[in-house]
Amino acid sequence: MANIAVNKTAHAFDKSRLEALLNRRFFYAPAFEIYGGVAGLYDYGPPGSSLQANIISEWRKHFIIEDSMLELDTTIMTPASVFETSGHVARFADWMVKDSKTGDVLRADHLVKNVIEARLAGDQEARGLAAEPPAADEADKKKKKKVDKTKKAPVRLSDEDVGAYERILATLDNFSGPELGELCRQHKITNPDTDNEVTEPQEFNLMFASSIGPTGQHPGFGAIFFLRPETAQSHFLNFSRLLEFNNGRIPFASAQIGRSFRNEISPRAGLLRVREFTMAEIEHFVDPEDKRHEKFHEVRDVVLRLLNRDVQSSGRTEVTSMSIGEAVDKGVVANETLGYFLARIYLFLTKVGINSERLRFRQHMSNEMAHYATDCWDAEIHNSYGWTECVGCADRAAYDLTVHSKKTGHALVVRQALREAVVTEKEVAEFNKKTFGKTFGKDGAAIQRAVNGLDDAALLKAKGELAQGSTTVATAEGTEFTLTADLVTIERKTLKQSVREFTPNVIEPSFGLGRILYALLEHSFWSREQDVERGVLSLPPLVAPTKVLIVPLSAKHEFGPLVREVSSKLRKAGVFSRVDDSNTSIGKRYARNDELGTPFGVTLDFASVQNRTMTLRERDTTGQLIGPIDEVLAVVTDLVQGSIDWAEACKKLPAYDGVQAVE
Amino acid sequence: MANIAVNKTAHAFDKSRLEALLNRRFFYAPAFEIYGGVAGLYDYGPPGSSLQANIISEWRKHFIIEDSMLELDTTIMTPASVFETSGHVARFADWMVKDSKTGDVLRADHLVKNVIEARLAGDQEARGLAAEPPAADEADKKKKKKVDKTKKAPVRLSDEDVGAYERILATLDNFSGPELGELCRQHKITNPDTDNEVTEPQEFNLMFASSIGPTGQHPGFGAIFFLRPETAQSHFLNFSRLLEFNNGRIPFASAQIGRSFRNEISPRAGLLRVREFTMAEIEHFVDPEDKRHEKFHEVRDVVLRLLNRDVQSSGRTEVTSMSIGEAVDKGVVANETLGYFLARIYLFLTKVGINSERLRFRQHMSNEMAHYATDCWDAEIHNSYGWTECVGCADRAAYDLTVHSKKTGHALVVRQALREAVVTEKEVAEFNKKTFGKTFGKDGAAIQRAVNGLDDAALLKAKGELAQGSTTVATAEGTEFTLTADLVTIERKTLKQSVREFTPNVIEPSFGLGRILYALLEHSFWSREQDVERGVLSLPPLVAPTKVLIVPLSAKHEFGPLVREVSSKLRKAGVFSRVDDSNTSIGKRYARNDELGTPFGVTLDFASVQNRTMTLRERDTTGQLIGPIDEVLAVVTDLVQGSIDWAEACKKLPAYDGVQAVE
Structure with missing residues (x-):
C-alpha cells in the first residue's frame, strides 16, 4: 500500500x-x-x-x-525628501486613464492588455480554434466576463492586426504613458465595462502619504511622510x-x-x-x-x-x-x-x-x-x-549612494588603503595668489580652473612658453588671457596616492x-484521481505549515497521555505538530489536512494504548506504515528534516493495511 | 584562569x-x-x-x-470605521498643551511629571540631601537640563507641598485631561523651556492617517485609513x-x-x-x-x-x-x-x-x-x-467582539451543543395577527413588545384576566391598551434549548x-572592574546576536581552510557564528565582541594549523579553555544550546594560559 x-x-x-x-x-x-x-x-x-x-x-x-x-x-514612515532624492516622488508611478463619462479609473497598461487579449481570443474563436488560456498575468476572471458581455460576437481580425497585437503584448512593458494613449486611440481601445472612450494617460504616484507629529509639520521635513x-x-x-x-x-x-x-x-x-x-x-x-x-x-x-x-x-x-x-x-x-x-x-x-x-x-x-x-x-x-x-x-x-551622498553631504564611499601607494609624476601649476588676484580680479577663479583643466601635454607646452615669456589660456566662456611667469609657475611633481576612494555599486x-507564496500554492495544488473534490496541497515538508498531524481515534480521555507524549517528543525534536481530535472520522481529518498541506499524519488508536504502536501516513500517496511509537517518531523526524524520503521510510517500517487506510 | x-x-x-x-x-x-x-x-x-x-x-x-x-x-492600513467601532477614534489620544506664546506642543502628563520631579529634586538639594536618581520613566536628560537652567536656585518646599507632589506622581496615570489642566493652574506649572503659561489640555489622537486608491475616496469606507x-x-x-x-x-x-x-x-x-x-x-x-x-x-x-x-x-x-x-x-x-x-x-x-x-x-x-x-x-x-x-x-x-458584531451584523459568537438540552416551561403570548393589526394599527408593534417584555408571573396574571374577559398593558411610552382573548392568547409551553450561544471573553x-529589548540591554550592560572603558553586554546565549566569534590569528591564507571548516561545522550544528579576521589584535577583537554580547569566541592560530587544537573563550569571565577542534565545537554547541554551563565546560576541557589570555 x-x-x-x-x-x-x-x-x-x-x-x-x-x-x-x-x-x-x-x-x-x-x-x-x-x-x-x-x-x-x-x-x-x-x-x-x-x-x-x-x-x-x-x-x-x-x-x-x-x-x-x-x-x-x-x-x-519615511520623510518625502528621501524619496525626492531617490527619484520615487517623480517616477514611482503608474499610468492611469479615466472613463470619459463615468470617471472610473483604470490602469492604462492593464486596459490595453485586457482588451487586446480579449480581441485575440475572439479572433481565435471566430477562426474556429479553441481559445488558449490567457498568458497575461492580469487576465482577471471577472474582467474577462465583462469584456465578453459587451462584445456582440467573436470578431475575426485581419492577419496584420493579429501580428500587431501579438507584438504589443510581447513588448507592453516597454511602452511609455503617451505611447499607451496613442495605442488606445489607434486601436480604438475603450473601457470594456461601458464602451466609453478613456482619457489621456496620467501618472499616479503609488506611495501612500501621511504626516507626523501633533502639528502635521515636522521641523526640517515638512508635512509629507510616505510609507x-x-x-x-x-x-x-x-x-x-x-x-x-x-x-x-x-x-x-x-x-x-x-x-x-x-x-x-x-x-x-x-x-x-x-x-x-x-x-x-x-x-x-x-x-x-x-x-x-x-x-x-x-x-x-x-x-x-x-x-x-x-x-x-x-x-x-x-x-x-x-x-x-x-x-x-x-x-x-x-x-x-x-x-x-x-x-x-x-x-x-x-x-x-x-x-x-x-x-x-x-x-x-x-x-x-x-x-x-x-x-x-x-x-x-x-x-x-x-x-x-x-x-x-x-x-x-x-x-543610490551617489544621489543620497550629494543631497546630504555625507560621503557614502569606501576608502581602501592601497597595498602600494600609486606614484605618478605630472606637471602641476602653482599660482601666485597676490599678483594673480590683483591682475585678474573676479576672473581669476575661471582662469585657474582653465589652467587646472589642461592635460599634461598642454601644461608642458605652456611651461615652455612661460619660459619664453608668456602663454595664453582660454576660459570656459571662451575669453583668452595672457599669463606670465610671475603669475603662475608650472613644475613637474611626484604625487603619491595611498588611499583609493570610490562609491560602490549595488x-x-x-x-x-506574497507572490512566491501564491505561486507555490498553485504549483502544489492537485486533486485525487478518484475524486476531484479531494484537493491536496503537496507543500514540501520544509515549508509546510504543520509537519505532522496527530490523530487520536477520538477525543476520549484514554488517548490523552499518548497524545501529550507524542506531541511533546515531536516538539523536542523541533518538529511542529498539531492535534486534531475533532469529532469526525479519521479519513475526514486526514482529508482536511491534505488541504492544509500537512505532509505526515500519525494515528493513535486502541492498539497504540495496548501495544504502543502508531501508524504513519504520507499525504501524497496516502500510504501508511506502522511501528513502535518511538521508531515511528524517529522515522517521521528524519522525513521532516529531509534526511530520508518516503521510499526509504517504507524500507524502515512495515506497511499498514488497517481500517484507516480505506479513505 | x-x-x-x-x-x-x-x-x-x-x-x-x-x-x-x-x-x-x-x-x-x-x-x-x-x-x-x-x-x-x-x-x-x-x-x-x-x-x-x-x-x-x-x-x-x-x-x-x-x-x-x-x-x-x-x-x-485600516479603514476608519473599524477604529470608530473599537473606540480608538474617540479615545486613543493623549492630552497635549501648547505654550501660550511659542505654540510649542507638550504632552500634558509629561509636563506635570517633569516639573514636579524637578521641584522635588530642588527641594532635596535645598534641604542639603543628595538628589535621588529620577524614578519616572520620562526623566529625559536634556529636558532635565533645561529645567535646571530656568530654575534660579534650589527652592525648599513646604512639607505639605512635598506630600502633595509625591501623591500626584504616584497617581499620575489616574488624572484626566481637565484634571491635568487644573493641576497646572493650581501648582503654577509652566513650560520649563520658556516659563510661559500653557493652554488647557486638548486631546490629540495618536493614529497616523492616510488614504487609499487613486481618488482618495474608497467606496464604502470614505477618505480616511489609519495605520x-x-x-x-x-x-x-x-x-x-x-x-x-x-x-x-x-x-x-x-x-x-x-x-x-x-x-x-x-x-x-x-x-x-x-x-x-x-x-x-x-x-x-x-x-x-x-x-x-x-x-x-x-x-x-x-x-x-x-x-x-x-x-x-x-x-x-x-x-x-x-x-x-x-x-x-x-x-x-x-x-x-x-x-x-x-x-x-x-x-x-x-x-x-x-x-x-x-x-x-x-x-x-x-x-x-x-x-x-x-x-x-x-x-x-x-x-x-x-x-x-x-x-x-x-x-x-x-x-471588542460585541461592538464589531453589532456594527457589522456578523455574529461573533460561539455556539456550543449542550450535552443535555435545557428544558424550560413558561407562559408564551401568541398574537392574532389579523385582528391585532386591524385593532391597533401602528401601535401594534409597541403593544406586542410590551406583552413580550412581561415576566412569567405577569403573563400568568394577564392570562387569568383574559379568561375573565380582558387585561390591560402599558407600552414603553406609558399608554395603556386593553386586550381581549380574540387578540392574544397566553399558553404554558415547553421550550427545549440544545445550543448555547455566547460571546467569548478575551x-x-x-x-x-522594543521596550523589552532596550531594558534587556540595560540589564546586560556592565564594565570590567579593571577598566571602565571596557563595556560588556552579558546577553544570554539564547538571544545573543552572534553565538560564537571565530578569530583567526590573522587574515592570512593559511587559516582560510580552518576558518571555513569551523564556520561550516557550526552552521550545521545550528550555531550562528561570525568571523572576525580584521587587522587588529585578538584582544581588541574580543573586546569589540564583548560589546556585541557575543558569549563565546574560538581562536585559530599556528597551533591550530599544526595540531588541530583551538581555544575557547567565555565573554563574562574571559576564561579560556583549549582542546582538539571537534571537541571544542561539541562543548561550545552544548554551551549555546544551554545544556551545559561554563563551569561544566571547564571540567570538560583544560584551561588555556597562552598569549591571548592577556587582554
Whole structure:
C-alpha cells in the first residue's frame, strides 16, 4: 500500500477549487471582510502565516546566514525628501486613464492588455480554434466576463492586426504613458465595462502619504511622510554604518525582511497585486571595478531558463537554457555577482517548492530598466495569471549612494588603503595668489580652473612658453588671457596616492514573498484521481505549515497521555505538530489536512494504548506504515528534516493495511 | 584562569557609556540620520536586528508553539470605521498643551511629571540631601537640563507641598485631561523651556492617517485609513474564521507579531517611546463563565512581585511577592487564565535575560483601565528611565467582539451543543395577527413588545384576566391598551434549548518588543572592574546576536581552510557564528565582541594549523579553555544550546594560559 504511484495530473488545474480551499482553510482572506473588505489588502490566517514564516526562515538561512549578510530592520514612515532624492516622488508611478463619462479609473497598461487579449481570443474563436488560456498575468476572471458581455460576437481580425497585437503584448512593458494613449486611440481601445472612450494617460504616484507629529509639520521635513514602497533606501542611508560594522571592507551585503506599501490603482489578481506586502531585499555592495564573486564557482553549473532582452525586442518569448557560468562568460548576464544571485535565487525558489519548469529569468528591456541600471533580470513564475515577476535582480550601479551622498553631504564611499601607494609624476601649476588676484580680479577663479583643466601635454607646452615669456589660456566662456611667469609657475611633481576612494555599486535581489507564496500554492495544488473534490496541497515538508498531524481515534480521555507524549517528543525534536481530535472520522481529518498541506499524519488508536504502536501516513500517496511509537517518531523526524524520503521510510517500517487506510 | 569570579557591579551603571556603545556597534540608530533624523523613528542595525529576531523566535516557541496558538499576519492600513467601532477614534489620544506664546506642543502628563520631579529634586538639594536618581520613566536628560537652567536656585518646599507632589506622581496615570489642566493652574506649572503659561489640555489622537486608491475616496469606507496602533482589532475581525479553524471550540488563542504605529506627541526616551514599533499580541478567547486554565497547575508556584490597585490608590508603591496560585485564590488577580499569562510572561522575560528583581506586575487603577475591562496588569521593567510598561495583560471581557458584531451584523459568537438540552416551561403570548393589526394599527408593534417584555408571573396574571374577559398593558411610552382573548392568547409551553450561544471573553497579553529589548540591554550592560572603558553586554546565549566569534590569528591564507571548516561545522550544528579576521589584535577583537554580547569566541592560530587544537573563550569571565577542534565545537554547541554551563565546560576541557589570555 505504502509506495503506490500518484497521478497528480488526472484533473486539469481548477483555480476556483484552489481559491475555495484557500478561503475555507483560512490561508488568507480579504482584510476587514466583515466590514465589506478592501481591495488589495489581505490577512493571512494560521496556515498562510506559518507557510510565510517558514519561507522567511528558509530565506534567512539560504541568504543571510549562508553569506553572512548584515540584517537590518528599519522604519516604514519615511520623510518625502528621501524619496525626492531617490527619484520615487517623480517616477514611482503608474499610468492611469479615466472613463470619459463615468470617471472610473483604470490602469492604462492593464486596459490595453485586457482588451487586446480579449480581441485575440475572439479572433481565435471566430477562426474556429479553441481559445488558449490567457498568458497575461492580469487576465482577471471577472474582467474577462465583462469584456465578453459587451462584445456582440467573436470578431475575426485581419492577419496584420493579429501580428500587431501579438507584438504589443510581447513588448507592453516597454511602452511609455503617451505611447499607451496613442495605442488606445489607434486601436480604438475603450473601457470594456461601458464602451466609453478613456482619457489621456496620467501618472499616479503609488506611495501612500501621511504626516507626523501633533502639528502635521515636522521641523526640517515638512508635512509629507510616505510609507516606504520598498526597503532598499534605508540600506543606502545606513551604508556608512554598515561598512564600519563590516570593518570597512567590501564586498558585503545587507538584507531586510519587512512590510512595504504601494497604492495600486486597481488591485486584483489576489496576492499578486496588493497594497501592502512583505518583501525581502538584499543590497550587495561591490567594487565597481571588480564584480567577480568569490563563490561563483559553487553555482557555475546551475542551469537557468533565460529570456533575454534581444529575444523580447524582436517580439518573441522563447527561453534559452544555459548554465550561469556560460551566461556570464558570453556576456548574456552582465557580471559574476549578478550571475551568482540569479543562481542562488533559482536554488531558493526550487527548494521551497516552485516547479523549475515554470520558472524563467527575464531580462528587462531598455525602456523598462531604470536609466542608471546596468542590467536587470526578473525571476518570473508561471501561474494561472501568466508569467509573474516574483524576484527582481538588478545591478543598480552607484546611483543610490551617489544621489543620497550629494543631497546630504555625507560621503557614502569606501576608502581602501592601497597595498602600494600609486606614484605618478605630472606637471602641476602653482599660482601666485597676490599678483594673480590683483591682475585678474573676479576672473581669476575661471582662469585657474582653465589652467587646472589642461592635460599634461598642454601644461608642458605652456611651461615652455612661460619660459619664453608668456602663454595664453582660454576660459570656459571662451575669453583668452595672457599669463606670465610671475603669475603662475608650472613644475613637474611626484604625487603619491595611498588611499583609493570610490562609491560602490549595488546588486539588488528583491523578493515579493506574497507572490512566491501564491505561486507555490498553485504549483502544489492537485486533486485525487478518484475524486476531484479531494484537493491536496503537496507543500514540501520544509515549508509546510504543520509537519505532522496527530490523530487520536477520538477525543476520549484514554488517548490523552499518548497524545501529550507524542506531541511533546515531536516538539523536542523541533518538529511542529498539531492535534486534531475533532469529532469526525479519521479519513475526514486526514482529508482536511491534505488541504492544509500537512505532509505526515500519525494515528493513535486502541492498539497504540495496548501495544504502543502508531501508524504513519504520507499525504501524497496516502500510504501508511506502522511501528513502535518511538521508531515511528524517529522515522517521521528524519522525513521532516529531509534526511530520508518516503521510499526509504517504507524500507524502515512495515506497511499498514488497517481500517484507516480505506479513505 | 577559566573560572574566576566576575564583579559586574564594580562601576555604577552609566547610561551615556551604554548609549555610546549601542550607537558605535549599530544596535540601533536614529532613522534617516544622514537627513537629520526624525524623533521617535529608529533603524535596527545588524546586532539589534538579530537580538530582536532571537527574542521573537523565543517568543514564538514560548507562546505560540507551546500553547498551539493560531498565528495571524494581518494588514496595517485600516479603514476608519473599524477604529470608530473599537473606540480608538474617540479615545486613543493623549492630552497635549501648547505654550501660550511659542505654540510649542507638550504632552500634558509629561509636563506635570517633569516639573514636579524637578521641584522635588530642588527641594532635596535645598534641604542639603543628595538628589535621588529620577524614578519616572520620562526623566529625559536634556529636558532635565533645561529645567535646571530656568530654575534660579534650589527652592525648599513646604512639607505639605512635598506630600502633595509625591501623591500626584504616584497617581499620575489616574488624572484626566481637565484634571491635568487644573493641576497646572493650581501648582503654577509652566513650560520649563520658556516659563510661559500653557493652554488647557486638548486631546490629540495618536493614529497616523492616510488614504487609499487613486481618488482618495474608497467606496464604502470614505477618505480616511489609519495605520493600526495595535494588532488586536484584526484578531477580533477574524474571530469567526479562527473559531472555525479551531473546529468551533474554545478556549483558543490567536497570536501575531507585527509593526504598529503611534503618532506620539513628543517622542523621547530612546526605544521606550517611539512612533513605529514591533509588537507581539495574544488574544485568548475564553468562556466568560469558565476562566479556568487547564495548564494553570504548571505555573501555580511561580512567584511574582505584585503592585496592586489598592496600594497605588493610597499613594504607595511597595510590591508584594506572592505565588500566582495564591494571588488567584485570594482574588488579587481576577482569574486563572489571566494568572496563567502573568506567570508565562514572567517566565519569558526572565528567560531572555530580564533581571527578575527589576520586574514587577502593576495592576491598573480604576480610571486608567478601559471601562469594559475586568482586570489589567502591566509587566513593568525597571531601567534608568524608571519603571516602564513592557507588557500589558488585560481581561477585555466581551467588549471588542460585541461592538464589531453589532456594527457589522456578523455574529461573533460561539455556539456550543449542550450535552443535555435545557428544558424550560413558561407562559408564551401568541398574537392574532389579523385582528391585532386591524385593532391597533401602528401601535401594534409597541403593544406586542410590551406583552413580550412581561415576566412569567405577569403573563400568568394577564392570562387569568383574559379568561375573565380582558387585561390591560402599558407600552414603553406609558399608554395603556386593553386586550381581549380574540387578540392574544397566553399558553404554558415547553421550550427545549440544545445550543448555547455566547460571546467569548478575551484575555490579551500585549508585548512591546522594543521596550523589552532596550531594558534587556540595560540589564546586560556592565564594565570590567579593571577598566571602565571596557563595556560588556552579558546577553544570554539564547538571544545573543552572534553565538560564537571565530578569530583567526590573522587574515592570512593559511587559516582560510580552518576558518571555513569551523564556520561550516557550526552552521550545521545550528550555531550562528561570525568571523572576525580584521587587522587588529585578538584582544581588541574580543573586546569589540564583548560589546556585541557575543558569549563565546574560538581562536585559530599556528597551533591550530599544526595540531588541530583551538581555544575557547567565555565573554563574562574571559576564561579560556583549549582542546582538539571537534571537541571544542561539541562543548561550545552544548554551551549555546544551554545544556551545559561554563563551569561544566571547564571540567570538560583544560584551561588555556597562552598569549591571548592577556587582554
